[in-house]
Amino acid sequence: MSDIYHDSHDSHDLHEPHGLPADDALNAIATRLELSAASYAAERPGLADRVFARSVTELHSNQLPATLAFVGARTRRWALAAAAIVMLAGSVAIFVFGGTPPRAPNMMTARAVELTPMSGSEALLVAFIDSDTALGATDGGSAFDASAIGLTTGRSVDDVTVELDELLAAGGKR
C-alpha cells in the first residue's frame, strides 16, 4: 500500500505534513488510483515506441548547429536579450541625439514666398527653371510636361514654352 504523503520525488519527507494524518483508508484509495493509472497504461501496448518513433524526427530536425548548441540555451537566451537591448538602445540614441531630418517646408507656401515679389515671366522662370519638368518642356519635352506647366501657370503651353525660351536666351533677365 502506498503512502499518499511519501513522495519519492521530494527531497524532504512529506509524511504527515502540517498535521495531516496518515490515513490507512486514504492510502488504500491512493493505491487504487495508482492501479487505475497502471490500467490506463496497459490500454496501449507499445505507446512509448510509437511516441518515440513519431517524435524523434522532430528532435533531430530542431537541433542547432554545433557551435550554437555548444553555447547552451540559457546563454543563447541571454545573448538574444542583450542583442535586443543593444538594438533598442541604438534606436533610442538615434532618435534622441540624431534627431529627425529637417522637415521640408510646405511646398506651396515656400513657392508663394518666392513668387510674391516677382511677377509674370520672372516668377515663371523661378518656379520652373530648376525643374526637370520645365527644362524638359523648353527642350521639347513631353506634352505631359508642357501641359503640367500650362495647368500650373494658367497659361497655354505655347506661351510658356516661348517665354521660357526667351528668358533662358537672355540669361534669365529681361
Added chain:
Amino acid sequence: MPDDGPVSAAVLARAAGGDDAAWRILVGEYSGRVYGLLRSQGADPELAEEITQSVFCTIAAKLVDYVEGGRFESWLFRIAMNRLRDEARRKRRHAKSAGANEVLEGLAGAAPDPNAGRAATEEIGALRAAVERLSASDREVIDLRHIGGMSFKEMAVHLGEPLGTLLARHHRALAKLRGFLEGTAAETGRNPEGRP
C-alpha cells in the same frame, strides 16, 4: 527536477542535444503518464494517444531551448492539458451541429478492459466513477498526483500554489473520494477500499 525527478537533468540535457537514447528514456518515463492523465481527464484512448504523440513532438521541437529549472514535468503536463482543453473546445463547437451526445461519447473513456479480472475491473470502474464526481479542481489534483505521477513540489509549481495548501487540497480531495466510495459501497455491500 535535476535531483528529484525520475529523469535526471543530465538525461534531459542529452535529449536536448539530440541523443536518441536519452530521448527514449524520457519518452519511456513520461508517455504513459501523460496518456494516463489524458485518459483520466476524459479523453478516449485514440484521442489520448494522439494528444500524447503531439505533446512529445512539441517537446522534441522545443527541448533545445529548454532551460532546466526543475519544471520539466510541469511544462510537459501543462502542454498536455492545454491540448486536451483545445480539443474539448473544438469538439464543443462541433457539437452544435453534430449533437452533444456524440461528443460526450467521443470524449468519454472506453469501457474497462474486458480481459481484466471482473472484480478488479469493477473496483477500478467504481473508483473512476467516484473521481468523476469530484470538482474539476479536486480531480486535477488527484489526477496529477496519482495518474500523472507528479511530485507534490512539481504540482505546487504547476498549479502555482504553496506546498502546504496543495497538500491540504489533496487530502480533502482524497477524503471526498473516500466519502463517494463509501456511499457506493453501502449500496453494493463492498468495502470502500475495494475489498469485498
